[in-house]
Amino acid sequence: MQGRPVIIGLAGAGLMLASCGPVPVAQAENICLKRVEDARPVSGVAGLGVADGKPATRLDLDVNVSTDTFRDPSKIYQSCVYQYSGEMPRRPLYDR
Numbered sequence: 535m536q537g538r539p540v541i542i543g544l545a546g547a548g549l550m551l552a553s554c555g556p557v558p559v560a561q562a563e564n565i566c567l568k569r570v571e572d573a574r575p576v577s578g579v580a581g582l583g584v585a586d587g588k589p590a591t592r593l594d595l596d597v598n599v600s601t602d603t604f605r606d607p608s609k610i611y612q613s614c615v616y617q618y619s620g621e622m623p624r625r626p627l628y629d630r
Contacts, residue, residue, distance in 0.1 A: 562618035567630060569614055570607045 557565075578595035611627040 556620045557618050559615065559619045559621050559624055562615045562621075563623050563625065563630075565618060566611050566614035566623075567627070570611050570627065 576595070576597055579592065580594075581590075581592035583590050608627045612623060615621070615623040
């Protein structure tokens with residue numbers, strides 16, 4: 535009976551390792567595109583208009599300072615896709 539937990543534990547570890555394998559390039563490109571977009575240093579929305587006869591403004595500003603902020607987004611994208619899929623991207627970042 536004591537051998538069962540070890541076998542179950544090894545099977546679970548094997549399944550976890552199998553799920554860490556490479557993903558298709560297209561999927562890696564989508565994951566990495568989202569990651570690069572989220573790492574933009576400054577992004578937001580600004581709006582100016584009239585509501586109920588009065589001027590209305592809206593400003594949503596996101597400031598992101600991370601280790602990737604000052605790196606070339608294209609290189610971040612390429613290395614991310616390579617890490618996920620083991621292949622280089624089929625389309626460069628700036629063509630997307």
